[in-house]
Amino acid sequence: MSFNDDVKIDTSQVGSGGSGGGPGGAVVGGGIGGIILLIIALIFGINPSDLPTTPGGGTSDQGQVQPGGTVDGSSFSECKTGADANKNDTCRAIATVNSVNAFWTTELTKYKREYTPAKAILYDGSTQSACGTASNQVGPFYCPLDKQVYLDVSFFDILSSQFGSSTGALAQEYVVAHEYGHHVQDILGLLDRAQQDPKGEQSGGVRVELMADCLAGVWANHASTTKVQSTNGGTTTALKPLTDKDIKDALSAASSVGDDSIQEKTQGRANPDTWTHGSSAARQKWFTTGYKSGDLNQCDTFSVATVE
Template sequence: MSFNENAGLDTSQVSSGGGRGKMVIGGGAGLVILVLGLVFGVDTSGLLGSSDPSEPSGASTIGARCRTGADANRDVECRVVGTVNSVQAFWAQALPTYGTEYSPAQTVLYSGQTASACGTASNAVGPFYCPTDKQVYIDASFFDELTSRYGADDGALAQEYVVAHEYGHHIQDELGLLGAAQNDRQGADSGSVRVELMADCLAGVWAHGASTTTDRAGRTLLKPLTAQDIDSALSAAAAVGDDRIQQKAQGRVDPESWTHGSAAQRQTWFTTGYRTGNLKACNTLDAATL
């Protein structure tokens, strides 16, 4: 999904993390967190160690590098900025129609690792939303891993879907639904899976209306989606399905340990959100089947 080249980017919604914090965690646990992180963790407290303050990363230059939609089309970190702008503009308009005002959430764009209120954010963990500080954490190098290791294509909407998914967790937090993941954390029909699939659906709801979002000057941020864009998003959703991750990591699939849902489920719920454009269609918590 391409940005309109003359659209303006608001880098105040994205802050920079660090690059060299110390992660206090053992190697065995690190492998588990790697797998969990690659399928988009929500709250990693209890799994992640503490970290020392970190030095500023290259993300600190985003204010100079990321000014327009043209920058977002050529630079992955600027694309994160533009996507954050679009997602937040969308939900600021859409969420009040469902009876809830939208509270903006900052994205921390870092390189390597940095501290969060949920523990250490690192490039081994992958993108996640921390409900304790209500921030999204992203190391843009994850997108290379998503393509090279897990088979998603390198299209823009594959990357934008990741950002929109994490903001889906923020929407769940705003609606008081995020805690359902903690009540039942593993299994094909678990609360965790239902919460993750809902975030996929909410990403699809954003995609449905993304081309209507505007910058602060009223210029449209994104061009209309194409069939190729949707294929890119679906490739990312499939790549981070529990069954795909497990098959690659251990050579077998164990639904009893799922936390995020299968590749097919993640594609189905993103598609549901995209086709309907309706938050109410994303009620995975009460869905009879996933």
């Protein structure tokens, strides 16, 4: 899914953190095995109690990236236009944040709800969130305690090299849109349902994750008509219309992070009782539901007897 060249990227919606000094927090098992285990546990996750914490337990504000603050203020200087987003993963992530925030700001007014744009912290190595240490071992997540999304852009490489996802643009944009789906859930008061019933094929945790997949699909449906800032001072549509390849890219990403797919690759068999995010088929199904309908109301994963 390509951005229109005349899109003006708004870097005020992101902050940066980390210094490239390597991963933070405890590594389960060490080495690449530990990285995979942590990503399995937390990929696209939103449960603060499951996130690694700062040394000594709990969380700390020390060193935390505050809204609007950056460790390296020039780190996004090359991200100016949609053309930049089409060439650079970091710029694409920022432009996607702009598009997703713009869409939900307008969309939630239809339901008489106010959407507060969430900042995304793009970091290199590790940084601190109010939910604990964010690192490239953890993968992207939404922290409800500080209302921010955390993403090490190198995760996109891990997604393709370790999990077999497509390297296409919409595969990456899906990751960002999924995390912002959790922010929408937070605003709607639905996020806590993941805590009440965290594991299992039909659990609340899985249903919250699949709802976020569906909300990412809703955004994708409207992405080519959502207005953002233009380089000429006005507004323009953010993205070009989706192609069949774009949809295949997103479905590839959704499939690659299904609980069954990950478990079969790492332990040789799937164990539905331990699932926290849903099967590959379910993740593809709910993204498709959101994309085809373009309707938030179709994303009620809690109203169905079974999620597949």
